[in-house]
Amino acid sequence: MEQKVEEIVQWLRKQAEQANVNGLLVGVSGGIDSAVVAHLIKRAYPDHSLGVIMPCKSNPDDQEHAKKVIDSCGIESLKVDLTETHRVMFGNIVDQLKTSDTFNKEQEQIADANLRARLRMSTLYTVATNHRYLVVGTDNAAEWYTGYFTKFGDGGVDLVPLVNLTKGEVREIAKFLGVPDQIVNKQPSAGLWEGQTDENEMGTSYDMIDRHLKGEQIPEKDREIIEAMHKRTMHKRTIAPGPPQ
Template sequence: MRDLQSIIMKEMHVKPMIDPQKEFEEIKGFLKSYVKAHSFVKSLVLGISGGQDSTLLGKIAQLTVDELNNEENGQYEFIAVRLPYGEQFDEQDTQDALDFINPSKRITVNIKPAVTASVKSLNEAGIELTDFQKGNEKARERMKVQYSVAAANSGIVLGTDHSAENITGFFTKFGDGSCDIAPLFGLNKRQGKAILKYLGGPDHLINKVPTADLEEDKPALPDEVALGVTYDAIDNFLEGKKISEHDQEVIQQHFVRNAHKREMPYNRFTWPK
């Protein structure tokens, strides 16, 4: 089991400890480098949920855009996209996140009509989705909207996937797991929290209980309940620390079972023979 932990740690690129300021500068530098290397990019697009991850990346994206505009006298912008499914239970948190980020532009798209229409069309075709599967429908609709916003604004879509999420496959394939670039990869949950604290994020968002909030039968279900393991245990695992055998087994099972989510689509030339 220890050997698998070493393999996973190498793949996830998490450092045993970080300097939040240095890590922030590295992520910002990566974003700037990518934008400069792709002349078509004039905007960065990200869905803002009111959670730690999107608040962190949104703030970094806006600071990156500000710096690029100062250096190049450019017209870059960060577009923060609100994607509620009807009324969001933690809407105030989302507004607090937006106020903290202070994005170049705010857009709100209610995905409920589109998801309802999609589910209705599937029902008419004889396809009945479970509540869990409908949750994936919501995640994919949100990503579709972000790509539409990016297409209309010469932009790219940012993804909030980090290593503590990636290791467990706790994302929807071709939903929130899709993006053009994933700047937070290589961080675990507590490291992201430390960077957000360094940037002056609101305490109630830094310490907010993480939830995907996709299932209507289980509203605001905490990630840690859904995963069956705490983020502290996942973070310790990624930092090479010893954790309980039970937690290690749960984490490694998630990693192996959800390997397909971390792979690009195969073709007949890339499939291992």
């Protein structure tokens, strides 16, 4: 485990050096993936790394967990509350859609959630530009394969150090790095709405996705769900297409 961590840390340093930047930052949500990345970038750049906490209609527990992550690795931190920014922006958009009689109530929840993710992305890049840092993402192999991230939201990053690691491997690295047990063992959630959990939304479990990625046999129902998500989200893992020349 120590070797794996050191390999990622060295890779992070190399990427930052090649980009000619001063350091690295990550959005700290209070979940396990961002906790691991916070620890990794602190190791890579002890004096030039930053964890950004961005509450936006968030569960107060998530902020407390994010603070525990910051304390556990000793990384510098910044809090930018996006609640009011989101309220004004989303409210104005919905008002205009209603005025034009094109508002789709069925899409409101996901539009609301995706805007929050994209406001966080914009915030991270604004802060990163200020510091001359790269934005480090938190998607693991399971999330990347299934497309379980917001396009140009939490998927809008410069580096994805966990992209080859299953959720189980991320959990093992978290334990090694000293991420608080409360965060290691919490139910994975993007915190998009009250009671939302990743596994309920996907219809399968991270364990099933991990096993599928490792080539193991899983129930056909789960395999179909995973492959359908992978196919449906292909556009998230490629650059925007253009017509043939």
